[in-house]
Amino acid sequence: MTLNPEQREGFMEKLQKEEQHLLFDLREIEKNKNFGDDVDDFEEKTDETEEMANTLGVKHSLDSQLAEVRSAIERLNAGTYGVCTKCGRDIELAVLEAFPSSALCKECKRGA
Numbered sequence: 001m002t003l004n005p006e007q008r009e010g011f012m013e014k015l016q017k018e019e020q021h022l023l024f025d026l027r028e029i030e031k032n033k034n035f036g037d038d039v040d041d042f043e044e045k046t047d048e049t050e051e052m053a054n055t056l057g058v059k060h061s062l063d064s065q066l067a068e069v070r071s072a073i074e075r076l077n078a079g080t081y082g083v084c085t086k087c088g089r090d091i092e093l094a095v096l097e098a099f100p101s102s103a104l105c106k107e108c109k110r111g112a
Contacts, residue, residue, distance in 0.1 A: 001082030001090040008076065014100045015073050022066040029059050065101070072101040084108050 003011070075081040082091050084105040091105045102109075 001093075003082060008081075011081065011096065011100050012073070012076055015069055015076065018101070019066065019069045019073070022062055022069065026059065026062050026066070029055060029062070068101040068103070071103065075103070 072081060075083075075085075082096060083089070084091050085103040086108040087105065089105050089107070091102055095102050095106055095109075
C-alpha cells in the first residue's frame, strides 16, 4: 500500500504514541509489584497469588501489544507498512485506521 507523506506521518505518530502508553503501563506494573511482602495468613497469600497471576496476564498482554506496535513501526520505516504479512495484499485503510499496528488484512484476520 502506498501511503502519502501525511498518512505515513499520521500512522507513525499514532504508533509512537501507543508505544509510549504501553511503556508507561509496563513501568507502572513493575513499580507497583510487591507480591509476597508482609503476608501474614493463608487467605492473604491466596489473594496475593491471584493478584500476581492477574498482573502477569496483563503484563503479557501489554508486552504482546508493544511487540506488535514496534513491528508496525519497523514496517513503516521499511516501506512495507500496510501490506499483509500473511498474503501480501494491501491492508484496508479502514483496518489501519482502527488498528494501526495491524499486520493482517481483513480476509486474513477472518481466517486467523
